[in-house]
Amino acid sequence: MVAVGDDSVKRAPAPAPLDLVEAFINTADLETASDELATPGGLRTWLLDRRLINSSESVRERDRRQAIRLREALRHAVTANSKAGVDRHTLRELNHLAHDAQLVVSFGEDGAARLNPSVGGVEAGLAQILAAVFVGMLTGRWTRLKRCGNDTCQWAFYDASKNRSGRWCEMADCGNDAKGRAYRARRRVAVGTRSSSH
Numbered sequence: 001m002v003a004v005g006d007d008s009v010k011r012a013p014a015p016a017p018l019d020l021v022e023a024f025i026n027t028a029d030l031e032t033a034s035d036e037l038a039t040p041g042g043l044r045t046w047l048l049d050r051r052l053i054n055s056s057e058s059v060r061e062r063d064r065r066q067a068i069r070l071r072e073a074l075r076h077a078v079t080a081n082s083k084a085g086v087d088r089h090t091l092r093e094l095n096h097l098a099h100d101a102q103l104v105v106s107f108g109e110d111g112a113a114r115l116n117p118s119v120g121g122v123e124a125g126l127a128q129i130l131a132a133v134f135v136g137m138l139t140g141r142w143t144r145l146k147r148c149g150n151d152t153c154q155w156a157f158y159d160a161s162k163n164r165s166g167r168w169c170e171m172a173d174c175g176n177d178a179k180g181r182a183y184r185a186r187r188r189v190a191v192g193t194r195s196s197s198h
């Protein structure tokens with residue numbers, strides 16, 4: 001695991017399989033108003049790049065809407081990792097999506113148990129993301145996946161800090177507000193005081 005103990009260090013991606021969940025939430029970049037899942041083709045490319053679907057699969061608008069529902073429910077769920085409690089609407093959404101995913105326990109050739117979707121197509125691809133959430137919860141790492149405290153950003157990030165106190169994503173484009181200015185000021189001070197040791 002990459003140690004990120006200092007707030008001024010750019011964050012490393014979440015460890016697998018939570019990196020999948022993190023990347024999925026971050027398909028929407030609210031600050032630049034871009035969305036990798038804006039079209040069914042975009043969703044197809046994203047799922048194909050991660051081998052979550054076969055190249056023979058087609059992606060429909062209905063699938064895309066399902067993906068967006070999952071993404072926004074997960075964004076709410078990781079927001080709860082910074083604050084307290086998951087709201088009822090998010091729980092309902094996640095339960096609904098988990099039901100559709102039909103995840104079942106199966107054993108691979110190595111004898112290890114896995115959660116696999118019993119459906120096919122795009123639903124199976126999205127189900128893998130839910131399975132990653134489940135594994136992340138079992139390993140105790142899930143609560144480190146957080147939503148950036150900057151409301152105009154909302155980027156998902158992995159808080160590897162010792163005391164789990166991270167609040168912001170620290171991406172370069174997260175900062176067109178007071179928090180960003182405060183962060184940059186802090187960083188300038190930090191860089192200034194350390195300049196002799198680097």
Ligand SMILES: [Zn+2]
Pocket residue numbers: 148149150153154155168169170171174
């Ligand atoms: Zn941010």
